Amino acid sequence: MSLKITMAGATDTGRVRKHNEDAIGWNEACGLAVVADGVGGHQAGEVASTLVVDHLLEALAEAEANPHACAEALRAAIAEANRALPAHARESHREGMATTVVALRVCGDGDKLAVAHVGDSRLYRLRNGVMQQLTVDHSLVQELIDNGSMTPEEAAVSSRRNLITRSLGLEDEVAVDMLLTSVRPGDGYLLCSDGLSDRLTDLGMGMMLEQGSGGPLQAVADKLVETANAAGGQDNIAVVLLRAETDE
DSSP: OOEEEEEEEEEEOOSSOSSOOEEEEEETTTTEEEEEEEESSTTHHHHHHHHHHHHHHHHTOSOOOSHHHHHHHHHHHHHHHHHHHHHHHHHTTOTTOEEOEEEEEEETTTTEEEEEEESSOEEEEEETTEEEEOSOOOBHHHHHHHTTSSOHHHHHHOTTTTOBSOOBSSSSOOOOEEEEEEOOTTOEEEEEOHHHHTTSOHHHHHHHHHHTTTSOHHHHHHHHHHHHHHTTOOSOEEEEEEEEEEOO
């Protein structure tokens, strides 16, 4: 069964920050979507996130039918971007710049999805009205949740919730978490930076995706950013959406 994949995205500086260090990118033709959230200050994070997004869009511009080869190419492209960042940082005197990344790549006839992530940018799936986070944050509070020292409710309001434990650009090698999953007609996928997920609940984001399922995807992306800003806009906000439908 062949699926029709549509994508849309939006990013915004938010209400507090002076620069937008989030970067987004997507290519419907090859089924690729990327969100990166840069860190480092003095616009270094903006450079890091943009470099990673641009690298993935260039390296993965061709569709890949074999799901395992599709996933491996995604992992390899992220590893290449990670190795390129320190050299660029030295050349541009932006030592210490780094970025998170979450990326998905549609494989085969659109029925498989390769997912890769480093850091706390997330991927959610809306399926049959249920919103599920598919990635697990590389963050201090997630480690505290995992070892039983903190509840998810406590983590949501912790002052340490933005401390990440893994990113691109700081080490020559980085562990990239990978997932290969099936896609079904009617699925909706949301990639986002923590500027969105910190402001809105999973339930709230899922409701907005479901309410917008019959309309333009770009309108849903814009509405998510608008709502995060209305909730304070404490950080940069980045969103890329994917919708899977039967290709009739």
